[in-house]
Amino acid sequence: MSIKVSHLTKLFGTQTAVDDVSFQVEKGEILGFLGPNGAGKTTTMRMISGYLTADEGEILVNGTPVTEESTKIRSNLGYLPENNPLYQDMYVREYLRYVARIYHIDQPWKRINEVIEMTGLTKEYHKQIRELSKGYRQRVGLAQAIIHNPDVLILDEATSGLDPNQLIEIRQLIKDLGKEKTILLSTHIMQEVQALCDRVIIINKGKIVADGNIRLLSQNLTNAYKVNVIFSRHVVDITLREIEGYISHEEINSSSYIITGKENNLNEAIFDFAVKKGLKIIEMSTLQESVENIFQQLTQAS
Ligand SMILES: Nc1ncnc2c1ncn2[C@@H]1O[C@H](COP(=O)(O)OP(=O)(O)OP(=O)(O)O)[C@@H](O)[C@H]1O
Numbered sequence: 001m002s003i004k005v006s007h008l009t010k011l012f013g014t015q016t017a018v019d020d021v022s023f024q025v026e027k028g029e030i031l032g033f034l035g036p037n038g039a040g041k042t043t044t045m046r047m048i049s050g051y052l053t054a055d056e057g058e059i060l061v062n063g064t065p066v067t068e069e070s071t072k073i074r075s076n077l078g079y080l081p082e083n084n085p086l087y088q089d090m091y092v093r094e095y096l097r098y099v100a101r102i103y104h105i106d107q108p109w110k111r112i113n114e115v116i117e118m119t120g121l122t123k124e125y126h127k128q129i130r131e132l133s134k135g136y137r138q139r140v141g142l143a144q145a146i147i148h149n150p151d152v153l154i155l156d157e158a159t160s161g162l163d164p165n166q167l168i169e170i171r172q173l174i175k176d177l178g179k180e181k182t183i184l185l186s187t188h189i190m191q192e193v194q195a196l197c198d199r200v201i202i203i204n205k206g207k208i209v210a211d212g213n214i215r216l217l218s219q220n221l222t223n224a225y226k227v228n229v230i231f232s233r234h235v236v237d238i239t240l241r242e243i244e245g246y247i248s249h250e251e252i253n254s255s256s257y258i259i260t261g262k263e264n265n266l267n268e269a270i271f272d273f274a275v276k277k278g279l280k281i282i283e284m285s286t287l288q289e290s291v292e293n294i295f296q297q298l299t300q301a302s
């Protein structure tokens with residue numbers, strides 16, 4: 001596998017920012033890294049990228065420990081840091097030339113022009129970085145992360161600050177890159193996770209609280225199934241509890257409810273209930289459990 005993190009721990013003073021974190025990311029996988037502010041995402045990503053040393057644990061990138069041979073690792077790893085610190089006085093092409101030099105890239109101008117095109121910087125590359133809007137600065141950050149065509153990409157909130165049109169383009173670029181590379185992507189945008197990621201890890205207070213396929217994760221939650229149903233008439237609260245697997249409900253109006261239940265055949269249970277009570281079902285639809293709900297359930301409890 002391309003990234004393997006085992007029992008990673010980082011303390012800042014007495015605070016454990018990252019607490020015994022272990023996970024793996026395979027080639028061709030885009031892993032979404034989610035968690036509330038201060039959960040430890042950036043700290044973990046900085047350690048993987050070799051910019052911060054771990055207190056405990058091991059990180060292997062393409063089989064090599066990051067503590068050793070950091071030059072070798074960096075040559076095959078692209079990192080877009082959270083605040084994307086760029087050299088403000090440099091021109092876009094000058095900055096990319098500088099980065100290309102660090103990586104000893106062959107035919108640097110050819111590659112620079114390629115990444116300018118890929119990241120949609122064609123109209124802006126003649127500007128100084130300080131003159132760029134936030135979204136375009138973000139694109140320069142992405143350009144520097146991919147310029148040496150690394151196998152592993154660590155993208156810390158890669159799409160923050162992008163407008164809706166830019167979002168679509170940059171997500172497509174990340175998706176395309178993800179076909180051949182290993183990508184660890186932190187974000188606070190749930191649609192992004194749903195659009196891009198095969199798998200998500202949710203971290204809370206330095207610890208991993210969920211790791212898996214988005215669909216499978218939702219099945220492990222107790223109240224994962226929600227159905228929106230409109231009956232022909234009002235049903236009293238107490239009666240709704242007779243639905244098999246019932247957990248809770250929300251009354252939308254006097255005959256419309258969102259019912260949450262344990263079983264994945266909640267629709268059938270509601271149908272059986274309606275038959276038993278002589279109710280007609282006017283409308284019924286399954287509400288997909290969103291990543292947002294999963295996230296809230298796992299990170300708000302404690
Ligand atoms: N250099 C540092 N010195 C002291 N504490 C730090 C340092 N860097 C991070 N921390 C602390 O470690 C914890 C994790 O921070 P981190 O930046 O990794 O969170 P995050 O998950 O990236 O949050 P966000 O979503 O806000 O970016 C926070 O409590 C933070 O204050």
Ligand SMILES: [Mg+2]
Nearest residue numbers: 041042043082
């Ligand atoms: Mg962060």
